[in-house]
Amino acid sequence: MPRNTRRLRPVVAVAAVALAAAAVANPVANSASAKPGKHLVDIQLLSFNDFHGNLEAPSGSSGRLVTGHQIDPATGKPVDETADVGGVEYLATHLAEARKGHDRSLTVAAGDLVGASPLLSAAFHDEPSVEALNKVGLDVTAVGNHEFDEGYKELQRIDAGGCIDDGDGKDNQNSCAAHEFKGADFDILASNVVEDASGKTILPSYSIKEVDGAKIGFIGMTLEGTPDIVTAEGVKGLTFKDEVETANALVPVLKKKGVKAIVTLIHEGANLPKEKWTDPATGTVHEVNASFDYTCEGGGELIADSPIVPIAEGLDPQIDMVVTGHTHNPYVCDVPDPKGKSRLVTSASSFGRLFTETNLKYDLKKHDIVRSSVKGSNLLVTRDVAKAPEQTELINTYKELVTPIASxxxxxxxxxxxxxxxxxxxxxxxxxxxxxxxxxxxxxxxxxxxxxxxxxxxxxxxxxxxxxxxxxxxxxxxxxxxxxxxxxxxxxxxxxxxxxxxxxxxxxxxxxxxxxxxxxxxxxxxxxxxxxxxxxxxxxxxxxxxxxxxxxxxxxxxxxxxxxxxxxxxxxxxxxxxxxxxxxxxxxxxxxxxxxxxxxxxxxxxxxxxx
The missing domain is CATH 3.90.780.10 (5'-Nucleotidase, C-terminal domain)
Structure with a gap:
């Protein structure tokens, strides 16, 4: 099998500067949408996080989400109603359907797309997952902590492509088993991860995407605490910088490039409360597992001491939206910026079970997002749609290769x-x-x-x-x-x-x-x-x-x-x-x-x- 290695793409280094951010307490509701006008155009952002190499539909509790509640007649107690969701064959179809009718659409993610993966992907150094995400149409992602499971040099290879000379099945893994690995077609961003020896970020800090005259800048990063939750060898020689300082330092860099519409992709997240569910028959209020759309669309709120809250509150007001991950929780919420202005913060659970659709207005004159127009919602990746054939073909290829080990x-x-x-x-x-x-x-x-x-x-x-x-x-x-x-x-x-x-x-x-x-x-x-x-x-x-x-x-x-x-x-x-x-x-x-x-x-x- 081929063992050629392509040269890595150059990385972007950006120095972090300190910026004192005002803390904002209680989130407020989104305001009315923007007034229509010829200079306003519609943009769609589709986002997900924590895919973790789940190519096949995940099984058990990992492949379900809570959709509602009912009283069990046998016990008189509330039980969850659930839906079977997830699987890249279905995710690809749902994303393709969601894009219909949207001329300006981008698909982004917030890290942990690989690592801690099922054997079907992990046996091949997660190359199958990267290939699947290429086919899904992903444009840009932040790096997460699990992208460091095999070290940052391997992360750079995942980005740029090439093969590992690891023989056939060393440590139950095999690079380029089906063909030469071409790398990610999407941008992988690591703005707060700096190589100590060079002083440069290990991957680009930001990405600018232009869709029919509308330019949006994406800043991507992982949580500063990544070294505490991955192997020491995986992050040796790296420094993980403060999330708020890093992102805020990049705002003027993007503005100098004429980019005022900015979205932060960050691998850090929120914790969620139990849901207060009212039995419609008796009016009794029960504390139950939260439905996938409870926080904040259904009345739930982020737990106040969640790690993402102070970060979201401290990000520069020029940043228009925050796509998050890491905690595997679903939420679409409002966390005001330092000026008290509404700002959407989202997360789409994990394992490809949900995706977030965000629709917004972009002002072509001001080159910025109309913040009051930003509306988001989490959508189930149900399995009642046709499987994407290109994903099925990819899965079948690797299933055949992995079967002797897996079975x-x-x-x-x-x-x-x-x-x-x-x-x-x-x-x-x-x-x-x-x-x-x-x-x-x-x-x-x-x-x-x-x-x-x-x-x-x-x-x-x-x-x-x-x-x-x-x-x-x-x-x-x-x-x-x-x-x-x-x-x-x-x-x-x-x-x-x-x-x-x-x-x-x-x-x-x-x-x-x-x-x-x-x-x-x-x-x-x-x-x-x-x-x-x-x-x-x-x-x-x-x-x-x-x-x-x-x-x-x-x-x-x-x-x-x-x-x-x-x-x-x-x-x-x-x-x-x-x-x-x-x-x-x-x-x-x-x-x-x-x-x-x-x-x-x-x-x-x-x-x-x-x-």
């Missing part, structure tokens, strides 16, 4: 092994993964085998469902494809030595510091137990095989390289000594399933208490 049966489970948490934060799938890491012999160092394993909950991406049979295998059988969907990062296992005090500090960091607002309870291996409290582990409760951990003693532990580098704000791991890198986490998971079949989930009794 291999690893073992079986006697019941679903899922991520449903106990009150203490433990879940059955986390137990299984931690046990698999502990059992993996690749991390034995100088004859020392790890005695405790820790797994981050965010790295567990799907449930193992007994009835799921993607290749027609018997009920309960688990294929490599299913296992990879659970752990899609190709992280390496790392063993290291930690003191008992380090372990106490680690468990405390689950509920304090950066994790105080959203607790992250690590999953732990058999033989290790403790009681969690709102302030951390109860002193004296941390035990190994029934014996209390000695804070002065040393213990060999195993985790993945994401956590070992301090990911998810678990800095205690960085104090570990004698790190030793083993094999891939997915291989440990697969080997353990093969050795433990049929696997039956046990009691959730390793972590007790509440947090």
């Amino acid at each position: 291999r049966v690893l073992g079986s489970i006697s019941a679903d092994v899922n991520r449903v948490q106990s009150p203490a934060g433990e879940n059955a799938l986390g137990d299984l993964i931690a046990d698999a890491q502990l059992a993996d012999e690749s991390t034995v160092y100088n004859g020392q085998a790890p005695v405790i394993a820790f797994m981050n909950p965010g790295g567990i991406r799907a449930d193992l469902t007994a009835a799921n049979s993607p290749y027609g295998e018997p009920v309960g059988d688990v294929t490599f494809d299913e296992a990879f969907t659970v752990q899609p990062f190709n992280n390496y296992l790392v063993s290291l030595t930690m003191t008992g005090q380090d372990i106490y500090d680690l468990l405390t960091q689950q509920v304090t510091g950066a994790n105080a607002g959203s607790h992250k309870i690590l999953q732990v291996s058999k033989g290790f137990s403790y009681e969690i409290s709102p302030s951390g582990p109860v002193d004296g409760s941390v035990k190994l095989n029934g014996e209390p951990i000695d804070k002065a003693a040393s213990y060999r532990v195993v985790t993945n390289n994401f956590l070992q580098g301090g990911g998810d704000a678990f800095e205690a791991f960085t104090k570990g000594t004698d790190p030793y890198y083993g094999g891939l986490d997915i291989d440990a998971f697969a080997n353990y399933l093969e050795a433990s079949s049929p696997y039956t989930p046990g009691a959730l009794d390793r972590i007790t208490g509440t947090h």
Whole structure:
């Protein structure tokens, strides 16, 4: 197969400058639309985010969205009404239909289009997803944190094209398996990501798109906290700059180029509240899972301390709209700019299940967007439309190539092994993964085998469902494809030595510091137990095989390289000594399933208490 590599396109470097931004509190409603006039033209923006390589229609809860609620006659309690949505074959059709009748239309995205992907895309370094997005008609996207999963040089290759000389199937991946990879036809922007050695951004900072006389500038960036949530190796040698300062510094740059209409694409997002739903029969108000259009179209509001809110409030008033992502939530809301003027902030959930359609007026005389005309709405990617044939052809090509790896049966489970948490934060799938890491012999160092394993909950991406049979295998059988969907990062296992005090500090960091607002309870291996409290582990409760951990003693532990580098704000791991890198986490998971079949989930009794 070809192994040629094309030269990377030059990048744009922009220095960030500080700009004090006035904070604006309560969002206000959009004002009336612009007055019609010959100098006003209609522009359509279609946007989505967090695609994560979901070429095929995602299954289970990942392929559904809440559309309404009803009372279950059997229990008298409210239940969700849902729709099956997503899949690039359907997304492409919906976008094509949405563009009809719109002469001026652009399609944009807000990052995490690749990374943490199903095997169909990940097995080929996400090249299939980039090719699919080329066919979808994407014009420009911001970079997200998961675009750094394989390092920024790989991100630059994804942008520019070329092949990796990785042999056939190294680490369950194969570049250019079908043909030479041509790269992205769309612009990938990384305005706040600077290479320390050169002082330049790793990809362009902005993109200017012109549609029939209307020029719109797009500023793209990821969240400043990206180094905290990806592997240290993936962002080595990079600096991630403040989002507001970066975007605001680019406004005068774009204005000098005659661009006053500006949209920010940013991979950071908002958290959403529960929905207050009224039973139409009784008038009783219930707190339920929010429908996809509840926030803010249906009356819901962004949670005030959401990460995107202060960013949106601080962006220069010249910026007309903010397309966001990262939190996988759906919303179309108003967050006023520093002058108190209404400004649309949107996010289209994840996995291609939604897209946002925004319609606006552009003033050809003023070369700017009429802010009061900006109207947006999230639309379901339903599966009741014809599949886009070019996407089906692409999927079939890669399905044939991946089938020998994907369809291999690893073992079986006697019941679903899922991520449903106990009150203490433990879940059955986390137990299984931690046990698999502990059992993996690749991390034995100088004859020392790890005695405790820790797994981050965010790295567990799907449930193992007994009835799921993607290749027609018997009920309960688990294929490599299913296992990879659970752990899609190709992280390496790392063993290291930690003191008992380090372990106490680690468990405390689950509920304090950066994790105080959203607790992250690590999953732990058999033989290790403790009681969690709102302030951390109860002193004296941390035990190994029934014996209390000695804070002065040393213990060999195993985790993945994401956590070992301090990911998810678990800095205690960085104090570990004698790190030793083993094999891939997915291989440990697969080997353990093969050795433990049929696997039956046990009691959730390793972590007790509440947090």
